[in-house]
Amino acid sequence: MIRTSFYASTAILLASALSSAPARADEGMWTFDNFPAERMQETYGWAPDQAWLDKVQAAAVRLTGGCSASFVSGDGLILTNHHCVASCLFDNSDAGADYLDAGFVAANRSDELTCPGQQAEVVTQISDVTDQVKASFGTLTGEALTKARDARIAEIETESCPDTEKYRCQVVTLFGGGQYKLYTYRKYSDVRLAWAPEDRAATFGGDPDNFNFPRYSLDASFLRAYENGEPVDTPNHLQWNPRAPEEGEVTFVVGNPGSTSRLYTQSQLAFEREVRLPITLATTSELRGRLIRAMDESPEKAREGLDTLNGIENSLKVYIGRTKALNDPQFTATLAEQEAELRRRSAGNSAIGDPWTEVEGAVDAYRTLYLPARFTSPSGSLYGYARALVFAAQEREKPNAQRLPGYTDSALPLTRKRLLDERPVYPWLDEMTMEWSLSKAREYLGVDDPDTRLLLGQESPEQLAERLVEGTRLADAAYRTQLWEGGMAAIEASDDPMIQYALKLAERQRELDAAIDEAYSGPLTAAGAKLADARFAAYGDSLYPDATFTLRISYGQVKGWEERGNQVPISTTMGGTFERATGNAPFDVAPAFAENRADINMATTYDFVTTNDIIGGNSGSPVIDRAGTVIGAAFDGNIHSLGGNYGYDPNLNRTVAVSTDAVQEALKTIYPAPALVAELSAK
Structure with a gap:
């Protein structure tokens, strides 16, 4: 599950841009009001125009549970990851109906399940309010400064969104306080679950496969946004395109990366390495042990604790990867040099x-x-x-x-x-x-x-x-x-x-x-x-600023990488699931896969990798092709991208996505949902 991914083992990891240098290659989680079209044009010979960007922005969805998504039909249908709806499945389950384990397919729209606490949000406008916020600082310092800043932000948000039933306004801090942008969202507070596969189909390979590739994961699900009891009318949706990706083709990932620390100073990184990460690793490891012991007491506790355990294990892997990154001398030396270079360039500037x-x-x-x-x-x-x-x-x-x-x-x-x-x-x-x-x-x-x-x-x-x-x-x-x-x-x-x-x-x-x-x-x-x-x-x-769980766009291409002298392929097939299966958890085939084995098209492209720059919060982000159609949903990064919190390496960092080709096969053959297939096919 993408909440970051591991860093590389050599200093080339940070040859592109880290704490201060300009971005190169496919690096960057860019804001929609500052997309580097000229740079992309130089790299790929093509870049999207404003109309393309506007259309994609209108279809991008932020889920308040910490994930991303996209509208993929005119009736409010939302594509996201299975692990992004796991809590919804969990909250609707009981001992008699375990939807997290068995999956869920709504027979019709009236059967779709309400997701507690969930809200879908779409950015309608981005405005620069930097001058307004900074004007509140004056000569203030310390707590007085933060209070003045927060007061001005509260005023801007209230003035900009008088209708809080339909809209949400959020002033976002970018570049550590260098910019303040007002994001206006159209919000939908009634979000329901339409389709989700079995947990084992989405989590095949479990923690051992997490942040690794090859992968065989159906980490996809569908929600639907409602308003006044009716599905939302969403004409500005992405066209569903159930096809296999092509090696080298340009891809975009549009979503809401949660948090990065690429602009941290050396003292901030030292605090992470010396204080926060060691404490977090030690205490979270103990929590995992306590939970596993308790879950072993009964089948009921095993069911009731599963969603929590999945989240804990994912977080632990992230923290371990970050710890390794910040304890690698080559990595940290490169970070230090990047900061030293910026300080040299800034020497003598009294305003700074x-x-x-x-x-x-x-x-x-x-x-x-x-x-x-x-x-x-x-x-x-x-x-x-x-x-x-x-x-x-x-x-x-x-x-x-x-x-x-x-x-x-x-x-x-x-x-x-x-x-x-x-x-x-x-x-x-x-x-x-x-x-x-x-x-x-x-x-x-x-x-x-x-x-x-x-x-x-x-x-x-x-x-x-x-x-x-x-x-x-x-x-x-x-x-x-x-x-x-x-x-x-x-x-x-x-x-x-x-x-x-x-x-x-x-x-x-x-x-x-x-x-x-x-x-x-x-x-x-x-x-x-x-x-x-x-x-x-x-x-x-x-x-580009550090990630702030606000809308961003990254560009890249479908491309493998070299691992220990071997070329890693760009994709896997659904048939590979059965070849990888051992019969023992977590490599046991999901029951519906086993039952429908004879009917599954084994050549269907399953999961694939791209060079897009992502981080946690991008879970569920649509992978979009040059034509603006959705060909996948990002759900993870490879093991090298766990240091993506601090930097990006174009040679090794990869996004892992489930293909629309595989989701379509599942909708038709494994977890049949003919109404959804027809809805997705509508022009």
Whole structure:
């Protein structure tokens, strides 16, 4: 599952562009208002015009669960990955109907399943509001600067989107504070599941095959957007094109890459390597072990924990890849040289000054705040509900411009939806997760630390987690709605132990947030603007910013790579699934594949690779050809791309996609959905 991919083993990895140099080759997750058409024209002899870009932008979908997608019919049909709808399958399942395991095919549209918490969003406009936001800074510093910035952003978002039922406005920070862009979205809050294969079909090969190639994965599914109970009319959709990719052909990946750190300074990378990644690896590995042990207790727990386990294992692989990248001396030496070159080019520019030293000071201050900030907010769905309810009640009593991000007028509709949509909660899973996070807090903060005492009082992590999870009513969506609508009075009057616990922690969490704004976020905002100016002065404005889970487009080509002296092919076939199968998990063939083996066209192109530059959040992004038709859905990267968080290597980094050719074969033969086949074929 693409949430990044591993870095290479040699220094050529960063010969293209890293923290500061201009992009070359197929590198770049470009914003739609700054697509490098001239550069692509020089490389490929062709580039899309504005009409092509506008059409593709109108069909691109952001899913608020952290994935990308695209409209592929005029009736709101959305193509995305199976792992992007796994939670929807999970939330609609019970012991009698396990849709995650068995897959789901809606017999007709009235049978399509509502996906709790999901929202589909389409960018309708991108506006530059840099001057408006920066004008709020004045001579402010620290927390005052961040408050002024957030207040101005809240005002811009509210002024720009008075109709929050249909639209969402989001001001996005780019280049670490060098630019601010207003993204306006047409949103659809009723998203339903139309088709999904069995989990084993999408996850064939499991964790061993994750971030590897060859792959044999049907990681594709279909959602549908509704409004007022009817499918959304989407004339600006991508044309479905069920064909095999051709080696060397130009491809585009359009989606919402989540987060990259390619513009980080050396001090920021050092913090990742020395603090954040080691702690994350150690604690997440323990959580995985605890979960596996618990899932072994019963078939019910095995089913109920599967979606969580898949996410944990994917994240672990990403963190391991990033750790390897930042501990490779050749890799880090190249990063250091890139920064040194930018500093040389900026020397003597008084308007820029020395933002690198400013960032270093902010990072040093953050080192003392990181552990308490990380561990004073326990894990678990039920605690998450409690914290959101408490903060929402507190923030809604303030003027909009004074609220925290996430609780402003423009953000509240989505916050409310995620909080109040009905979905299952499994107490054992929530208790285990909370117990784990509390035990890690005590371990890293120390038994006698005031924050540990605040978290635990006289109880053990086990006792506290059990008392809170067993005593709360927050699994009931109706009760959450009652607290939301009752505001602060209802929160304070509640005798729910989880609500009271969240109230107790809220003051300390706000105190830490303020300290971080003062010592870290504020200085980074000021320094980030100077670093952006330095890059623009040195390399011009044909640069792409770090990923921010906003709409981007990358271009590349269908192309394999050389691995240990052997050429890796561009694609696999569906027949290869049976050749790779061993009969043992995770290489056991999905039941529907086995049942329909005689009817499957074994020569059908299954998964394929391209040189497109992607990262986590691009899951479900359409792979589009020169004609503007969709020929695949990106779902992973190869093992070399795990360092893509910090840089891109055109020789080794690859996107892995499932072909429309394979999805069409599955729709016709393996998980028959004739109505969808007809809908996709409509002109």
